Amino acid sequence: MRRERPGLDPLSATLLGAGYLLLLIGFYYAMKAPPDVDQGYLVRILYVHVAAAWTGYLAFIVAGIYALLYLIKGHPAYDRLSAASAEIGLWLSLLMVIGGMMWARPTWGVYWVWEPRLTSVAVMIAIYVGYFLVRQAIEDPEMRAKAAAAVAILGVINIPITYMSVYWWRSIHQTATIDVINRKTHMPPEMLIPLLVNLFAFTVLYAAFLRLKGRIAAFEARWEEHHG
Amino acid sequence: MKLKYWLGLLIVVGAIGYMIWGGLGNSLVYFITPSEYFQDQAKYAGKRVRLGGLVKQGTVQYDPKTLELRFVLTDGVAEVPVFHKGTPPALFKEGQGVVVEGRFEGAVFHGDNLLIKHSETYQPPKEGYTPEDVRRLIEEAK
Numbered sequence: 001m002r003r004e005r006p007g008l009d010p011l012s013a014t015l016l017g018a019g020y021l022l023l024l025i026g027f028y029y030a031m032k033a034p035p036d037v038d039q040g041y042l043v044r045i046l047y048v049h050v051a052a053a054w055t056g057y058l059a060f061i062v063a064g065i066y067a068l069l070y071l072i073k074g075h076p077a078y079d080r081l082s083a084a085s086a087e088i089g090l091w092l093s094l095l096m097v098i099g100g101m102m103w104a105r106p107t108w109g110v111y112w113v114w115e116p117r118l119t120s121v122a123v124m125i126a127i128y129v130g131y132f133l134v135r136q137a138i139e140d141p142e143m144r145a146k147a148a149a150a151v152a153i154l155g156v157i158n159i160p161i162t163y164m165s166v167y168w169w170r171s172i173h174q175t176a177t178i179d180v181i182n183r184k185t186h187m188p189p190e191m192l193i194p195l196l197v198n199l200f201a202f203t204v205l206y207a208a209f210l211r212l213k214g215r216i217a218a219f220e221a222r223w224e225e226h227h228g
Numbered sequence: 229m230k231l232k233y234w235l236g237l238l239i240v241v242g243a244i245g246y247m248i249w250g251g252l253g254n255s256l257v258y259f260i261t262p263s264e265y266f267q268d269q270a271k272y273a274g275k276r277v278r279l280g281g282l283v284k285q286g287t288v289q290y291d292p293k294t295l296e297l298r299f300v301l302t303d304g305v306a307e308v309p310v311f312h313k314g315t316p317p318a319l320f321k322e323g324q325g326v327v328v329e330g331r332f333e334g335a336v337f338h339g340d341n342l343l344i345k346h347s348e349t350y351q352p353p354k355e356g357y358t359p360e361d362v363r364r365l366i367e368e369a370k
Binding site: 034036038039094107108109115116119123128129133134137138168169171172174177184186187188190191195 | 230234235236237241243248249250252257258259275279317318319327341342343344345346347348349351352353354
């Protein structure tokens with residue numbers, strides 16, 4: 001095990017600083033972005049909503065990859081990183097849902113509706129709430145890590161289902177504006193650039209928090225080893 | 229005491245199961261089109277359905293005093309006259325995609341829930357986009 005001193009290491013500090021700076025730039029661009037012809041300024045919720053959704057998916061996929069690495073290599077660091085990524089993903093998903101509800105009420109007419117996209121997102125969030133309940137319920141560290149890894153890997157199956165739900169089934173939720181399936185973008189550059197800047201900011205902040213949380217968990221594990 | 233976490237887990241797993249087998253089963257076909265309704269009328273007779281389509285141009289009648297909204301819902305092939313009591317959502321306009329929840333009473337569909345299905349395309353208003361222009365656009369839409 002590396003013998004590092006607890007505290008903010010240079011890489012974490014750089015990522016955090018860059019992430020917050022990018023978030024400020026993204027906020028400035030979002031506030032400069034034009035309103036939509038139908039929705040007016042409501043469309044600006046998209047800059048947070050889509051960025052949180054994408055980085056949330058990313059965080060859950062990374063949690064699944066670290067879970068797989070843990071099962072293959074058995075090093076506890078992979079388990080710690082998997083849990084850290086899942087937790088960030090859960091917070092990002094909650095941000096996505098809260099923003100989405102604030103957007104849905106004035107546009108669709110309701111805060112929530114049990115249509116395919118929203119239902120699959122609810123399933124996704126329930127899976128990762130379950131993930132942390134599994135971690136709390138099992139005391140033996142190795143059993144806990146293995147059970148959690150299984151949930152994290154199974155949870156990834158739901159990510160493409162959630163993403164594709166608007167294409168596979170009839171829904172109220174619109175399909176993706178940056179449509180990677182049909183390779184089209186349904187927005188002008190003056191809206192697309194703010195979205196991409198925010199997406200980048202969220203991704204850098206995700207990486208920063210993943211590293212920070214992974215390090216904190218490692219120090220905790222080391223402390224427990226020494227002090228019981 | 230780990231029991232409470234196992235209980236919580238049981239509730240979460242139950243909720244996921246319910247959403248997948250109970251909820252998702254109903255919501256996979258979230259709405260039917262008027263054509264589909266008329267093709268399979270016997271199946272939907274007397275039942276609550278969600279009808280999806282476009283608001284036909286030139287058919288919207290809204291009385292702000294009684295809050296009675298009437299319009300024709302179309303999928304390009306079949307048309308359904310809709311009656312809904314309540315203020316229409318801000319984005320409601322002719323040609324807009326909507327989903328109406330309710331049931332048929334005679335030939336008229338009585339909706340008690342009116343949802344807007346907007347597209348994934350966003351664009352600024354054509355002639356510049358000063359806040360004043362947008363405010364005017366929004367006022368006009370109402």
